Amino acid sequence: MRIAVVAPSCTLKRDAAEQVRALVADRRDCELVIHPQCFLSDGHFAGADGARLAALREVMADPAVDAVWFARGGYGSNRIAEAVLADLPDSARGKTYMGYSDAGFLQAGFYKAGLEVVWGPMPQDVLRSGGEAAVTRALDWLVRRDSSALEPALEAPAMAFNLTVLSNLLGTSIEPDFAGVDLLIEEVSEQLYRIDRTMFHVTASDNVRQARRIRLGRVSDVLENDPAFAIDEAAIVEQWCARSGIVFGGRADIGHDALNRVVPFGSQFR
Amino acid sequence: MRIAVVAPSCTLKRDAAEQVRALVADRRDCELVIHPQCFLSDGHFAGADGARLAALREVMADPAVDAVWFARGGYGSNRIAEAVLADLPDSARGKTYMGYSDAGFLQAGFYKAGLEVVWGPMPQDVLRSGGEAAVTRALDWLVRRDSSALEPALEAPAMAFNLTVLSNLLGTSIEPDFAGVDLLIEEVSEQLYRIDRTMFHVTASDNVRQARRIRLGRVSDVLENDPAFAIDEAAIVEQWCARSGIVFGGRADIGHDALNRVVPFGSQFR
Numbered sequence: 001m002r003i004a005v006v007a008p009s010c011t012l013k014r015d016a017a018e019q020v021r022a023l024v025a026d027r028r029d030c031e032l033v034i035h036p037q038c039f040l041s042d043g044h045f046a047g048a049d050g051a052r053l054a055a056l057r058e059v060m061a062d063p064a065v066d067a068v069w070f071a072r073g074g075y076g077s078n079r080i081a082e083a084v085l086a087d088l089p090d091s092a093r094g095k096t097y098m099g100y101s102d103a104g105f106l107q108a109g110f111y112k113a114g115l116e117v118v119w120g121p122m123p124q125d126v127l128r129s130g131g132e133a134a135v136t137r138a139l140d141w142l143v144r145r146d147s148s149a150l151e152p153a154l155e156a157p158a159m160a161f162n163l164t165v166l167s168n169l170l171g172t173s174i175e176p177d178f179a180g181v182d183l184l185i186e187e188v189s190e191q192l193y194r195i196d197r198t199m200f201h202v203t204a205s206d207n208v209r210q211a212r213r214i215r216l217g218r219v220s221d222v223l224e225n226d227p228a229f230a231i232d233e234a235a236i237v238e239q240w241c242a243r244s245g246i247v248f249g250g251r252a253d254i255g256h257d258a259l260n261r262v263v264p265f266g267s268q269f270r
Numbered sequence: 271m272r273i274a275v276v277a278p279s280c281t282l283k284r285d286a287a288e289q290v291r292a293l294v295a296d297r298r299d300c301e302l303v304i305h306p307q308c309f310l311s312d313g314h315f316a317g318a319d320g321a322r323l324a325a326l327r328e329v330m331a332d333p334a335v336d337a338v339w340f341a342r343g344g345y346g347s348n349r350i351a352e353a354v355l356a357d358l359p360d361s362a363r364g365k366t367y368m369g370y371s372d373a374g375f376l377q378a379g380f381y382k383a384g385l386e387v388v389w390g391p392m393p394q395d396v397l398r399s400g401g402e403a404a405v406t407r408a409l410d411w412l413v414r415r416d417s418s419a420l421e422p423a424l425e426a427p428a429m430a431f432n433l434t435v436l437s438n439l440l441g442t443s444i445e446p447d448f449a450g451v452d453l454l455i456e457e458v459s460e461q462l463y464r465i466d467r468t469m470f471h472v473t474a475s476d477n478v479r480q481a482r483r484i485r486l487g488r489v490s491d492v493l494e495n496d497p498a499f500a501i502d503e504a505a506i507v508e509q510w511c512a513r514s515g516i517v518f519g520g521r522a523d524i525g526h527d528a529l530n531r532v533v534p535f536g537s538q539f540r
Contacts, residue, residue, distance in 0.1 A: 043500025075467060076463075168437070168470065168471040170440075171471070171476075172471065196345070197345060198438065200438065201437075201439070204441055204442035205441050206441075227311070227314060229313050230312065230314065231313070
């Protein structure tokens with residue numbers, strides 16, 4: 001199993017790369033190729049759009065690559081999503097694409113294009129407290145489809161998105177079909193009023209309203225709401241589900257943390 | 271001219287109410303009725319959804335009210351927009367509805383429903399440095415359609431929105447038709463990466479792509495982007511306009527500040 005790491009959003013930290021390399025060397029069941037593009041820096045991004053796009057295209061077109069692992073989130077994958085999808089090489093199929101957070105823009109478009117997409121921990125997560133376990137969980141899924149890596153209550157077909165990413169891809173060319181899907185969402189570093197506003201937007205979508213249900217992962221590092229919002233994130237999501245006729249399926253074991261579990265998109269692993 | 275003030279989003283400060291009352295008393299060309307709901311507080315909001323909705327319905331149904339002036343922004347008008355639109359009284363027509371920022375959710379839906387909507391300063395703006403001029407500008411428009419209050423390069427039909435509000439109303443039942451319209455946008459208290467992401471979302475909309483052009487108001491209180499984003503807000507908006515085939519019409523004289531000008535929606539003042 002040959003796993004290529006590219007960074008379509010922000011720059012991968014060298015420390016994280018070294019730690020993940022060491023972890024993979026110890027396992028001896030896979031080979032990791034960290035593309036040098038991961039360490040580029042251009043303002044906010046891991047290199048200019050052209051550099052990030054070229055690296056992504058390169059690993060997608062490489063028949064020797066079995067899985068593409070997004071290095072980390074941040075912001076920027078949406079800026080190259082349309083271009084990479086306009087020109088998909090045949091060898092892009094048959095690979096697994098894993099990541100979460102900002103990588104959701106690519107994952108949405110890739111899933112729509114019929115590629116095999118999986119929500120799961122990323123190399124940069126190794127720097128979190130408990131991060132080795134997160135990265136090991138991701139690799140266990142990539143290398144041997146270890147079902148203990150999966151979100152424990154998962155029912156296929158499913159998809160998982162960061163809520164803000166989901167909101168920003170609605171109405172764009174990369175919006176996938178949510179009909180009949182368990183839609184798992186999570187959030188990080190937002191005020192509760194923003195989460196409420198984003199839920200208004202997301203649950204107004206006719207497409208999202210076709211989901212079988214919405215399940216809520218962790219909402220972490222909630223920024224101060226002044227004045228206090230009065231209800232918590234679960235009540236917010238429940239309220240908007242009720243208003244829009246979407247079933248609220250309770251909590252899910254995903255989030256921007258080391259405990260984040262794996263969610264294969266769609267029905268491919270049913 | 272009888273002007274009713276209600277607060278569909280956050281609580282109006284008492285100081286602001288007193289200063290605007292004094293200003294109106296001095297003018298002697300209009301009467302101001304500040305609804306007691308403006309001073310309610312329920313968590314984030316100026317009263318619970320039901321209280322804000324009831325006050326808004328009351329002034330919209332009152333035939334003695336000539337203009338409804340939204341007290342301030344913040345967040346929350348989207349939570350009552352659908353309900354108030356489901357049940358519009360006849361006397362809601364023939365009034366002017368003025369405000370900006372979070373009031374944009376109501377303004378979008380009201381404009382779509384055929385009501386007379388105007389972007390402009392709000393009572394709470396009186397607390398800004400130079401705020402008396404802002405409030406006077408709003409009143410000059412409401413009371414005597416003073417054209418010096420208007421955004422100086424305005425070409426009808428036009429609309430104006432806070433960018434984040436615009437993004438969050440796309441795909442909802444309150445989304446108006448942007449075909450042929452000059453769409454003025456502005457932003458406050460966001461990081462540049464968020465503005466870039468929101469522009470991706472907004473300019474992907476087939477409806478927004480029918481706009482005659484996009485013009486960019488002020489982007490103020492920009493939060494720190496780590497690392498620095500490399501391009502500024504005007505370059506961001508220009509890039510996304512170019513990518514999506516929308517004409518970029520340059521800067522506009524609106525924003526979350528005391529210089530904010532008046533933008534009547536649509537063609538009613540052509």
